[in-house]
Amino acid sequence: METSLPAKFAWRLLIGLLYVFLLAPIIIVFVVSFDTRQYLAFPPESLSFGSYVKVFQNADFISAFWRSLLIGAIVGLGAVTVGTLISLALTRYRFRGEGAVNFLVIAPFIVPNIVLGVGLVLVLAGFGLLDTYPGIVLAHLGITIPYTVRTVSMSLMSVDRRVEEAALVHGASPFNVFWRITLPLIRPGIIAGGVIAFLISFDETTISLFIVSVRSSTLPTEIYRYLEYSTDPQIAALSVVLILISVAVVIVLERLIGLRKAV
Amino acid sequence: MTTSDRKGNRGILLLLLLPGLLALGVSFVAPLLWLLRASFSTSALGGADGSWTLANYADVVLDPFYWRVAGNTLNYGLTVAAFAVVLSYPIALFLARTTSRWRGVLTALAIAPLLTSGVVRTYGWMVILGDQGVINGTLQALSLIQTPIRLSNNFLGATIAMIEILMPYAILAMLSGFGRLNTQLEEAAAMLGANRLKVFWRIILPLSLPGVITAALLVFVLAISGFVTPRLMGGGRVFVLGTEVFQEATVTLNLPLAAALAMLLLVLFSSVIVIYRRALRALEA
Amino acid sequence: MADKHVIVEQLVKTYPGSGAPSVDHVDFDLEKGEMLALLGPSGCGKTTILRMVAGLITPTSGRIRLDGRDMAEIPVHKRNMGMVFQSYALFPHMSVAENVAFGLEMRGVPKAERAARVERALDLVKLRGYGERRITQLSGGQQQRCAIARSLVIEPQLLLLDEPLSNLDAKLRDEMREEIRDIQARTGVTAIFVTHDQDEALSMADRLAVMSAGRIEQIGTPRQIFDRPATEFVANFIGAGNFLTGTVVEPHQANVPGLGMVVFGLDAPLGKDVRLLVRPHRFTLNGKGENAFEGVVRHLVYRGDTLTLDVDVKDRTFLVDLPTHAGTLPERGDRVTLTVARDDVTVIGTAA
Numbered sequence: 001m002e003t004s005l006p007a008k009f010a011w012r013l014l015i016g017l018l019y020v021f022l023l024a025p026i027i028i029v030f031v032v033s034f035d036t037r038q039y040l041a042f043p044p045e046s047l048s049f050g051s052y053v054k055v056f057q058n059a060d061f062i063s064a065f066w067r068s069l070l071i072g073a074i075v076g077l078g079a080v081t082v083g084t085l086i087s088l089a090l091t092r093y094r095f096r097g098e099g100a101v102n103f104l105v106i107a108p109f110i111v112p113n114i115v116l117g118v119g120l121v122l123v124l125a126g127f128g129l130l131d132t133y134p135g136i137v138l139a140h141l142g143i144t145i146p147y148t149v150r151t152v153s154m155s156l157m158s159v160d161r162r163v164e165e166a167a168l169v170h171g172a173s174p175f176n177v178f179w180r181i182t183l184p185l186i187r188p189g190i191i192a193g194g195v196i197a198f199l200i201s202f203d204e205t206t207i208s209l210f211i212v213s214v215r216s217s218t219l220p221t222e223i224y225r226y227l228e229y230s231t232d233p234q235i236a237a238l239s240v241v242l243i244l245i246s247v248a249v250v251i252v253l254e255r256l257i258g259l260r261k262a263v
Numbered sequence: 264m265t266t267s268d269r270k271g272n273r274g275i276l277l278l279l280l281l282p283g284l285l286a287l288g289v290s291f292v293a294p295l296l297w298l299l300r301a302s303f304s305t306s307a308l309g310g311a312d313g314s315w316t317l318a319n320y321a322d323v324v325l326d327p328f329y330w331r332v333a334g335n336t337l338n339y340g341l342t343v344a345a346f347a348v349v350l351s352y353p354i355a356l357f358l359a360r361t362t363s364r365w366r367g368v369l370t371a372l373a374i375a376p377l378l379t380s381g382v383v384r385t386y387g388w389m390v391i392l393g394d395q396g397v398i399n400g401t402l403q404a405l406s407l408i409q410t411p412i413r414l415s416n417n418f419l420g421a422t423i424a425m426i427e428i429l430m431p432y433a434i435l436a437m438l439s440g441f442g443r444l445n446t447q448l449e450e451a452a453a454m455l456g457a458n459r460l461k462v463f464w465r466i467i468l469p470l471s472l473p474g475v476i477t478a479a480l481l482v483f484v485l486a487i488s489g490f491v492t493p494r495l496m497g498g499g500r501v502f503v504l505g506t507e508v509f510q511e512a513t514v515t516l517n518l519p520l521a522a523a524l525a526m527l528l529l530v531l532f533s534s535v536i537v538i539y540r541r542a543l544r545a546l547e548a
Numbered sequence: 549m550a551d552k553h554v555i556v557e558q559l560v561k562t563y564p565g566s567g568a569p570s571v572d573h574v575d576f577d578l579e580k581g582e583m584l585a586l587l588g589p590s591g592c593g594k595t596t597i598l599r600m601v602a603g604l605i606t607p608t609s610g611r612i613r614l615d616g617r618d619m620a621e622i623p624v625h626k627r628n629m630g631m632v633f634q635s636y637a638l639f640p641h642m643s644v645a646e647n648v649a650f651g652l653e654m655r656g657v658p659k660a661e662r663a664a665r666v667e668r669a670l671d672l673v674k675l676r677g678y679g680e681r682r683i684t685q686l687s688g689g690q691q692q693r694c695a696i697a698r699s700l701v702i703e704p705q706l707l708l709l710d711e712p713l714s715n716l717d718a719k720l721r722d723e724m725r726e727e728i729r730d731i732q733a734r735t736g737v738t739a740i741f742v743t744h745d746q747d748e749a750l751s752m753a754d755r756l757a758v759m760s761a762g763r764i765e766q767i768g769t770p771r772q773i774f775d776r777p778a779t780e781f782v783a784n785f786i787g788a789g790n791f792l793t794g795t796v797v798e799p800h801q802a803n804v805p806g807l808g809m810v811v812f813g814l815d816a817p818l819g820k821d822v823r824l825l826v827r828p829h830r831f832t833l834n835g836k837g838e839n840a841f842e843g844v845v846r847h848l849v850y851r852g853d854t855l856t857l858d859v860d861v862k863d864r865t866f867l868v869d870l871p872t873h874a875g876t877l878p879e880r881g882d883r884v885t886l887t888v889a890r891d892d893v894t895v896i897g898t899a900a
C-alpha cells in the first residue's frame with residue numbers, strides 16, 4: 001500500500017528520533033572521549049587524543065584489559081569445548097537423564113545474574129577462589145556454556161545424519177567420523193559459540209563485581225569502580241576502546257563465517 | 264554413532280557429559296544450593312557452619328524498608344518495560360516491514376548496542392543527563408534554564424538509562440515474534456474497507472502481540488534484576504532489589520540477608536515467567 | 549463506451565528505479581457481470597494492473613473508472629472492490645466467520661445482519677458450518693473458498709482475483725474453476741482475474757486479454773483468441789500451432805516456399821507476405837481436400853484421447869493431433885497425407 005507523503009515523513013521522523021535515543025549514549029561517549037578536562041561536562045572544550053593517552057598510561061586499566069582478554073579467551077575456549085561435548089551427547093545419543101541435562105543447559109538463561117552472583121560468592125569463598133582467575137573463569141563458564149550448547153547444537157542438528165552414516169558404512173571409526181566429517185561441518189557453530197562466550201565474558205559486569213576485587217578485576221569492573229568516584233573523560237576513551245574491540249570481534253566473525261549463519 | 268544405550272556408549276557418553284556437568288555443577292547448581300542454604304543460615308558468612316533459621320526472611324519481611332524496595336523494584340520493572348516496549352515497537356515494526364536495502368544495516372544498528380557493556384552505556388547516560396551533561400549544558404547555553412534540572416542521581420535517570428539499555432533486547436524479541444505480520448494481510452484488510460487506523464488495530468497489533476509480550480517480559484525480568492545502572496544512575500538514591508542484594512553481599516557483608524533477598528528476587532522472577540507463559544497460551548488459544 | 553462498468557484507459561506503471569514500464573498504455577473495459585482474464589507469461593505486468601485497479605499502487609499515468617467514477621482520488625478502503633489473493637491472505641488470528649464478517653464490520657453493518665450475511669456467504673461457497681473454525685484448520689481449497697466468501701460478502705462492485713487457483717493441486721483446481729464460474733454467474737459480480745494458465749483463462753473467462761511485456765497483445769472472447777490470434781505471440785501462447793510464411797498470389801491462396809500453394813478462408817491483400825497458422829488438431833489424415841501435404845511419420849506419442857504426431861513434410865515438420873478413435877492409427881515410418889480445410893488455416897493478424 002502506498003502512504004501519503006506527510007504520513008511517510010512523520011513515520012520516518014519518529015523512527016529516526018528513536019534511533020537517536022537508542023544510540024545516544026554510544027555517540028556521546030565517543031564525542032566525550034576526545035575531551036581533555038578532568039570533570040564531566042558538555043560540550044567538549046577542545047578535541048584531542050589526550051584521554052586516550054591517559055588510558056594507555058593507566059597501569060590499572062592496562063592490566064585489567066589484559067586480564068579481561070585472557071579470561072575471555074580461556075572462557076571462550078573452555079565454554080565451547082565443554083559445550084560441544086554436551087551438544088554431541090544431546091544430539092547424537094539417547095540416554096536416561098537427557099531431559100535433566102537439557103534443562104540444566106537452559107536453566108542459567110532464566111536465573112538472573114545477580115542471584116547467581118550471590119551464590120557464586122558463597123561457593124567460591126568456600127574453595128578460596130574469590131578474586132582468583134580460576135574463580136572468575138568458573139563463574140563465567142556457568143553463564144556462557146548455555147550459549148555455546150545452543151549454537152553448537154543448532155549446527156549439529158543441521159548436519160545431515162546420512163553423511164555421518166555414509167562415513168561409518170565406508171569404514172570410519174566413530175572418532176574419525178567426528179574428527180573428519182562432523183567437526184568440519186559444525187565449525188561455523190563452534191566459532192560462533194566461542195566468540196559469543198568470549199564477548200559475554202569480556203562485557204560481563206554483574207557477576208564479576210561480586211567475585212573480583214583487585215587481583216582479578218576485569219575491564220568492566222574497573223570501569224564500574226572508577227565511575228563510582230569519577231566520571232572524567234578517561235572512562236569515555238576506555239569505553240570507546242572496549243566498544244571497538246567488541247565491534248572488531250564481530251566484524252571478524254562476520255567475515256570469517258557470516259554472522260547470520262552462525263547465530 | 265548410533266543412538267542406543269549400549270554398553271560401549273556409556274564410556275563415551277560419560278566423557279562427553281562429565282566436563283560440562285562438572286562445570287555447570289560448580290558454577291550454577293552449587294551456587295543456587297548454597298544460596299538456598301545461606302538464606303536459612305545463622306552464620307554471618309552464610310556458610311554451612313551456622314544452624315537453620317528463618318530470621319533472614321523475617322528480617323526482610325518485617326522491615327518496611329524492604330517492602331518499599333520490593334515496591335520500587337516492581338515499579339522500576341514495570342515502568343522500564345512499558346517504555347522500552349512502546350519505544351521499541353515502532354523500530355521493530357519498521358524493521359519487520361521495510362523493503363529498503365538498508366534494512367540489514369538498520370537492524371544491525373538497532374541491536375549493536377548489545378555489543379557494548381551496560382556499564383559503558385550507563386556512563387553515556389551519565390554524560391547526557393548529568394548536571395553539567397549534554398541536556399543541561401545545552402539548555403544552559405541557550406539560557407533556557409539557570410540551574411540544572413535534576414535528571415540523574417535519581418529514579419528518573421536510572422529509569423531512562425535502563426529503558427535505552429534494554430531496548431535492543433526488546434527489539435530482538437519483537438522481531439523474532441513478528442513472524443505472522445505480512446503486508447498482504449494489511450492489503451486484504453484495506454480492500455475490505457479498513458482505513459489505516461483500523462488496519463493497525465485489527466491486523467497489525469493483534470498479530471504482533473506475541474512478540475510484544477515476549478519483549479515486555481524480557482525487559483521486565485532484566486530490569487528487576489539489574490543493579491549496575493540503578494546504582495550508578497541512581498547516585499545511591501534508588502533502592503531496588505538488585506542494589507540491595509549487591510549492597511548486603513559486598514558492602515555490608517551480610518550474606519544470609521543477601522541470600523534471602525536474592526531468593527525473593529528469584530521467586531518474583533519465576534512467577535512473572537509463569538504468568539507470561541499463561542498469557543501466551545491464552546493468546547494462542 | 550461511457551456506460552461500461554469498468555473502463556481502464558492508457559494505464560501505465562513504471563516502478564521507481566526501473567527503466568522500462570511494467571505496464572505500458574493498457575486499455576480495456578468490462579460490462580457489468582462480465583469476467584475478464586488477464587493472461588500472460590510471468591512478469592508481464594498482470595499483478596501490477598490488478599493492484600492499480602485495486603488502489604494498492606498508484607498508476608504512473610492513465611485512468612481507471614468504475615461506473616463512470618474516476619478512481620484516482622479514491623483510497624483502497626473506499627473502492628468497494630473485493631480481492632482474492634494468491635496466498636489467500638486470510639487473517640490468521642480470526643475464525644472463518646470473523647474473516648468473512650470483517651468487511652461488513654468495517655462498513656458498520658449491524659451485528660444481526662452481519663451474521664445473516666456471513667451465513668449466506670458461507671453457504672454460497674459451501675462452507676456452511678465452518679464458521680467457528682480457525683483458518684489453520686481449513687484445507688487449501690477451503691481457505692480459497694473462505695477468501696472468496698470474504699470478498700463477495702461485501703457485495704463488491706468489482707471482484708479481483710490474482711492467480712486464485714495456483715496454490716491448489718490439479719484436481720482441486722478443476723473443481724474450483726467450475727465453482728468460481730458458478731458463483732460468479734449466480735452473484736452476477738463483475739470480475740477480473742489473473743492467471744498464466746491458458747486452460748483456466750479459456751474455460752473461465754468471458755473475455756481474455758493476452759499480455760506480453762506490459763502490453764495487451766489481444767483482447768477478445770476465448771474463441772477469437774484461439775481461432776483468430778492477432779499476433780504470433782498470442783498464437784504461440786495459447787495452444788500449439790504450425791506456422792507458415794507465404795506470399796499471397798491469388799485471393800485466398802498463398803505460395804509457401806518449400807511447400808507449395810496453401811488455400812485459406814480469410815481475405816488477405818494480394819502480393820503481401822502473410823503468416824499462416826494451422827492448429828495441430830485441425831489436420832485430418834488421408835482425406836481429400838484443398839490443402840494436402842504428403843509426409844512421413846517420424847515420431848508419435850500416445851496421449852489417451854489424442855495421438856500426437858511429428859510428420860516430416862519436405863524440409864519441415866508438422867505437429868499433428870489426431871483423435872484416437874478415428875479408425876486405424878498410423879505407425880512410425882508410415883507415409884501419410886495430411887489435409888486441412890481452408891477455413892482451418894488462419895491468417896495471423898486478421899482478427900476482428
Ligand SMILES: Nc1ncnc2c1ncn2[C@@H]1O[C@H](COP(=O)(O)OP(=O)(O)OP(=O)(O)O)[C@@H](O)[C@H]1O
Pocket residue numbers: 563564566570588589590591592593594595596597744
Ligand atoms: N514493487 C516492485 N518494484 C519494482 N518492480 C516491480 C515491483 N513489482 C513488480 N515489478 C516488476 O514489474 C514487472 C511486472 O510484475 P508483475 O508482478 O505485475 O508481473 P505478473 O505478470 O503478475 O507476473 P507473475 O505471473 O509472475 O505473477 C516485473 O518485471 C516485475 O519485476
Ligand SMILES: [Mg+2]
Pocket residue numbers: 594595596
Ligand atoms: Mg503476479
